[in-house]
Amino acid sequence: MPGSEPISFSEDQLCLLLARRELVPHVQGQARALLATTLCWERVLGLASAQGVFPLLYHNLQMLGFPGVPVDIRTELEASYRINALRNTLLAQELTQVLRLLDEAQVPVIPLKGVTLAESLYGDITLRTCADIDILVPRQMVPQGFHLILARGYRAEVTERFFADLLLATNIEYGLVREERGICYVLEIHWGVLGGTPFDGDSTEDLWAEARPKNYFGVPAYRLSPEWELLFLITHAARHRWQGLKWLVDIHEVCSLGKIDWEKVREKAKRFGWEEIVSLTLSACHALFDTPIPAIFSLRVLPTWLKLFPDNPSPSDTIKAALFLSRLLGGPSETLPSLFHTLLVPTIADYRLLRLPSSLGFLYYPMRPLRLGCKWGWRLLRAGFDRPTP
Numbered sequence: 001m002p003g004s005e006p007i008s009f010s011e012d013q014l015c016l017l018l019a020r021r022e023l024v025p026h027v028q029g030q031a032r033a034l035l036a037t038t039l040c041w042e043r044v045l046g047l048a049s050a051q052g053v054f055p056l057l058y059h060n061l062q063m064l065g066f067p068g069v070p071v072d073i074r075t076e077l078e079a080s081y082r083i084n085a086l087r088n089t090l091l092a093q094e095l096t097q098v099l100r101l102l103d104e105a106q107v108p109v110i111p112l113k114g115v116t117l118a119e120s121l122y123g124d125i126t127l128r129t130c131a132d133i134d135i136l137v138p139r140q141m142v143p144q145g146f147h148l149i150l151a152r153g154y155r156a157e158v159t160e161r162f163f164a165d166l167l168l169a170t171n172i173e174y175g176l177v178r179e180e181r182g183i184c185y186v187l188e189i190h191w192g193v194l195g196g197t198p199f200d201g202d203s204t205e206d207l208w209a210e211a212r213p214k215n216y217f218g219v220p221a222y223r224l225s226p227e228w229e230l231l232f233l234i235t236h237a238a239r240h241r242w243q244g245l246k247w248l249v250d251i252h253e254v255c256s257l258g259k260i261d262w263e264k265v266r267e268k269a270k271r272f273g274w275e276e277i278v279s280l281t282l283s284a285c286h287a288l289f290d291t292p293i294p295a296i297f298s299l300r301v302l303p304t305w306l307k308l309f310p311d312n313p314s315p316s317d318t319i320k321a322a323l324f325l326s327r328l329l330g331g332p333s334e335t336l337p338s339l340f341h342t343l344l345v346p347t348i349a350d351y352r353l354l355r356l357p358s359s360l361g362f363l364y365y366p367m368r369p370l371r372l373g374c375k376w377g378w379r380l381l382r383a384g385f386d387r388p389t390p
Contacts, residue, residue: 019053052129052246084128132186139191154178162361368372
């Protein structure tokens with residue numbers, strides 16, 4: 001793949017090879033060859049854990065018969081796998097209760113990512129790490145869904161009316177937390193796909209128009225169309241600056257299933273101004289996993305600031321990625337408004353820094369650019385100090 005750097009460490013290569021649902025013969029051969037060499041297993045486990053792919057690593061090593069895997073490493077990996085399996089089982093049970101609650105109140109809901117994606121994409125809810133529960137509801141029904149979820153015992157981080165109204169008007173998601181018997185459940189309620197973009201309302205409307213009924217763990221809800229599932233995963237990965245191998249693995253697996261109408265994906269990407277994001281994400285997946293990409297999407301050279309596994313972006317790379325996304329998501333005519341939105345519209349991070357009463361909520365507006373200036377200025381300064389002198 002032009003523009004991509006080869007993976008240099010055997011441990012990195014092994015993690016990348018085993019982070020997928022199934023191992024085709026040539027990938028099995030590559031993995032077995034690496035397993036026959038001397039490996040730093042602490043690095044392998046550290047990478048798999050940090051990237052959220054250790055259940056797939058365990059699953060594929062088990063399928064291969066754990067060749068060359070030390071007993072203590074196998075024991076540690078199995079313990080992590082079992083803990084994740086238990087957590088996902090609890091998340092599935094909690095999701096079932098939330099879906100039933102919303103269904104009884106006639107609030108349409110689509111589960112996103114998480115255990116439902118693990119089941120549909122990997123065939124097993126234990127093969128994906130899941131940190132929270134994500135659901136999508138129509139924007140006009142967010143207040144109703146919000147209050148229903150609060151009644152279940154979830155608590156909201158933001159209680160001031162000023163910030164709660166601001167989040168609903170300018171954001172696309174909101175997180176709530178519930179604790180029960182030592183287990184912390186985090187639930188994110190979504191009502192959009194890409195906030196701060198001129199076509200977010202249109203894209204969400206199109207998403208719901210193609211949603212179809214589906215039962216999840218015996219409870220009725222709705223599902224994304226295959227094309228919208230891919231687009232949602234792509235936009236999610238882009239919002240996180242393509243960091244997190246787990247999300248790129250999901251996209252690879254969706255593409256590999258062969259159920260996508262690629263003409264529809266291209267048409268939607270063009271209509272909503274996401275062509276560059278889709279092209280860049282598919283190219284990143286192809287660089288890492290040799291993901292099959294149809295000819296209608298040409299592979300592109302990845303920009304130097306886009307650091308894929310196992311590299312980590314520098315502060316300047318992160319800033320470039322944020323500006324790149326701001327320009328792409330808004331389109332040429334929306335670049336300045338999108339940038340101003342990023343710099344000036346308060347977010348939950350500003351609220352966490354300083355909790356003001358609603359009467360003083362207006363102070364968040366001048367506070368945000370000051371906070372961002374300090375944050376990025378300090379990171380760039382540290383990067384300068386850490387850079388080796390010639």
